[in-house]
Each structure stands twice: as C-alpha cells, then as structure tokens.
Amino acid sequence: MAKITTSLFGGSHLGAVGVRITGLPKGLEVDFKAIDRLLERRRARKAAWSTPRLEGDEYAFLSGVENGFTTGEEIVAEIRNLNTRSADYPRFVPRPSHADYAAFIKDGKIEPGGGRFSGRLTAPLCVAGGLAEGILKKRGIEVLSYVKEINGIKGKGYPEVTRDEIVNAENTPPYAVTNGDEMLKAMEEARRLGDSVGGSVESVITGLPAGVGDFYTAGLESAIAYEVFGVPAVKAVEFGLGSGFSKGYGSELNDPFRFEGGKVVTLTNNSGGINGGISNGMPITFRATLRPTPSIAKPELSVDLSSGENVILELKGRHDACIVPRAAAAVEAAAAIAILKLIMEEL
Numbered sequence: 001m002a003k004i005t006t007s008l009f010g011g012s013h014l015g016a017v018g019v020r021i022t023g024l025p026k027g028l029e030v031d032f033k034a035i036d037r038l039l040e041r042r043r044a045r046k047a048a049w050s051t052p053r054l055e056g057d058e059y060a061f062l063s064g065v066e067n068g069f070t071t072g073e074e075i076v077a078e079i080r081n082l083n084t085r086s087a088d089y090p091r092f093v094p095r096p097s098h099a100d101y102a103a104f105i106k107d108g109k110i111e112p113g114g115g116r117f118s119g120r121l122t123a124p125l126c127v128a129g130g131l132a133e134g135i136l137k138k139r140g141i142e143v144l145s146y147v148k149e150i151n152g153i154k155g156k157g158y159p160e161v162t163r164d165e166i167v168n169a170e171n172t173p174p175y176a177v178t179n180g181d182e183m184l185k186a187m188e189e190a191r192r193l194g195d196s197v198g199g200s201v202e203s204v205i206t207g208l209p210a211g212v213g214d215f216y217t218a219g220l221e222s223a224i225a226y227e228v229f230g231v232p233a234v235k236a237v238e239f240g241l242g243s244g245f246s247k248g249y250g251s252e253l254n255d256p257f258r259f260e261g262g263k264v265v266t267l268t269n270n271s272g273g274i275n276g277g278i279s280n281g282m283p284i285t286f287r288a289t290l291r292p293t294p295s296i297a298k299p300e301l302s303v304d305l306s307s308g309e310n311v312i313l314e315l316k317g318r319h320d321a322c323i324v325p326r327a328a329a330a331v332e333a334a335a336a337i338a339i340l341k342l343i344m345e346e347l
C-alpha cells in the first residue's frame with residue numbers, strides 16, 4: 001500500500017532540528033505519551049557520564065497533525081536548538097572518528113557540533129519513533145529497547161528478560177535490566193579519565209505477525225538494519241544469536257518447531273524471529289553496538305586541514321562519556337519506524 005518516507009533536517013548548531021514523514025494516511029491518532037517517553041529517555045540528564053549540556057527537546061508539529069490526528073499531509077516536526085556553544089568546536093581540526101573529516105571532504109567545511117551528523121538529530125528521530133510506536137501499539141506490536149552492555153559489563157537480556165523487567169529498567173539510567181550500577185561506575189570512570197566507552201542496546205519486538213517481510217533486500221533484517229544504522233555511532237547490528245552463530249552445531253542452534261495452543265512456535269529463538277527475511281511469529285530480537293563517544297577530553301593526534309600540519313587536538317566541549325543509554329531510545333525509534341514502514345507497505 002502506501003510508501004512511508006522519513007527524513008531528518010537541521011543541525012546541532014543551527015536554529016532547529018526536525019523530521020519529515022510522508023505517506024502516512026489521515027486519521028491516525030498521535031500518541032504524545034509515546035513520543036515523550038522516547039524523548040525523556042534520550043534527553044541528557046545531569047548524570048556523571050552524561051553531557052552537562054542540557055538540551056531542550058520541546059517539539060512542535062508544523063504540519064500533518066491536527067487535533068491529535070494525522071491529516072494525510074506531509075508531517076513536519078521541529079525542535080528548536082536553545083543551547084549551543086560553537087566556540088567549543090575547532091573548525092579545521094577534525095575529531096578522530098567523528099564525521100568531521102569525512103564531512104569536510106564531502107561538504108568543504110566542518111560544522112560546529114557535527115552539524116547533521118550530531119547525535120542531536122536523534123531527538124526528532126524519537127518524535128517519529130514515538131509516532132510510529134503509537135500506531136504499532138494499536139495493532140498489538142510493541143518495540144522495547146534496553147542497554148545490554150557497557151564497556152564489557154553485561155546486563156540481563158533476551159531470552160531471560162521479562163517485559164516487566166525491561167519496562168522497569170526504563171525509569172533508571174543507564175536503562176539496563178541488571179548490573180546498571182557497575183555500568184554507571186564504568187561510565188563515571190571514563191568521564192574521570194577524560195575518556196569514553198561504548199556498548200550495546202538490545203531490542204525486542206513483540207506482536208508482529210508471522211509473514212511480514214520478503215527475500216533479498218526486502219527482508220526484515222535489511223529494513224531494521226537500514227534504519228538502525230541511521231543512528232550515529234552504531235557500528236554493528238546483529239539479529240538473534242548474531243555473531244554467536246560462528247560457533248556451534250546446527251543441531252544446537254536451529255530453532256525447533258512445535259505446535260502450542262494451535263499456533264506454530266519455536267522452542268528457541270536464535271533466529272531473532274526472522275527466517276528468510278520474513279517474520280516467523282516469534283519476537284524479533286536484535287542488538288546494536290555503539291562505539292565510544294568520539295569526542296573525548298584526552299589529547300589526540302589529528303591534523304589541521306587549513307595549515308596542513310599534524311597537530312594535537314585538545315577538546316574543550318561538553319560530551320557524553322557514553323552515549324549508549326541515550327541511544328537506546330534512538331535505536332528503539334529507528335526499529336519502530338522500520339516496522340511501521342514495512343507493515344504500512346504490506347498490509
């Protein structure tokens with residue numbers, strides 16, 4: 001049926017950031033609570049590991065939403081940028097592993113704060129994700145994400161974790177089901193050292209009926225990975241057992257079928273609910289791995305692109321020692337958008 005498109009606009013140090021969504025039919029109710037829930041989890045808090053740069057995330061629908069319902073027109077949502085300090089960012093010395101150098105080659109300039117490559121763009125992504133989650137919920141589909149690992153410290157995850165445990169974890173940073181205190185310590189230690197750490201976010205999608213998706217690039221894995229790689233700092237996306245499949249026998253790792261209450265289920269879910277790119281009715285599970293925050297206070301080797309010299313970069317700005325807790329909301333938003341696009345196109 002309808003093809004849904006999403007695009008982000010603006011930049012961290014411009015007037016605003018925002019999202020455009022086309023193709024959504026009229027009359028869909030906007031779940032403002034679902035949007036607020038994602039934005040709240042994405043927001044920088046006054047935690048030791050989080051940036052002291054508190055961002056206002058007041059969003060407004062400029063078009064496409066009236067009286068809480070979609071109108072069928074293009075949806076545009078905008079968030080004004082209130083708190084920016086461009087002086088914190090060198091204009092010709094790229095931050096190692098940020099998008100600065102690659103963007104300089106492409107655009108001819110380094111935007112302060114990373115421009116369109118900034119994590120700030122995940123705020124409007126969360127607006128679109130919350131909108132998507134509200135629509136999916138009405139169809140019995142739920143997307144939940146939590147922090148699985150930070151700097152090697154692992155928390156409880158799928159399949160041991162329960163829905164209640166995940167929902168509970170949402171109230172307390174770093175949004176891990178277990179071992180949150182150890183993860184916080186690891187992030188605080190990174191901040192103390194002027195350094196940063198990475199980790200992973202795990203997502204579980206329930207209620208998606210069997211039969212959604214298709215072969216080749218029309219598969220569910222492609223659709224979810226496509227959106228989730230749009231979240232900056234995500235460097236790996238794996239489904240089900242993922243890289244765990246590299247060791248073990250098929251007889252141990254295949255998911256055996258059984259009838260349960262007249263419904264086909266699998267006794268294990270190493271496949272992450274997807275076979276041949278199509279949902280098999282089990283929960284969709286995936287993990288996204290995020291790199292340590294590129295901007296760190298420790299001096300690093302870089303280059304001055306205006307003078308052609310090798311230099312030492314000493315960064316002054318305000319950055320998260322770990323972006324994984326905040327990124328959990330963005331990963332969830334991206335996955336919800338992927339599922340919404342697929343089901344609106346197929347059903």
Ligand SMILES: Cc1cc2nc3c(=O)[nH]c(=O)nc-3n(C[C@H](O)[C@H](O)[C@H](O)COP(=O)(O)O)c2cc1C
Pocket residue numbers: 051097098099114117118119120122231232233234235291293294295296318319320323326327330
């Ligand atoms: C929620 C969120 C916040 C982020 N905040 C920062 C930050 O404060 N400083 C930084 O260097 N990178 C930050 N990033 C990561 C960069 O935007 C990202 O690493 C950069 O755009 C390069 O993209 P890549 O790592 O995917 O290659 C953030 C990412 C997310 C998802």
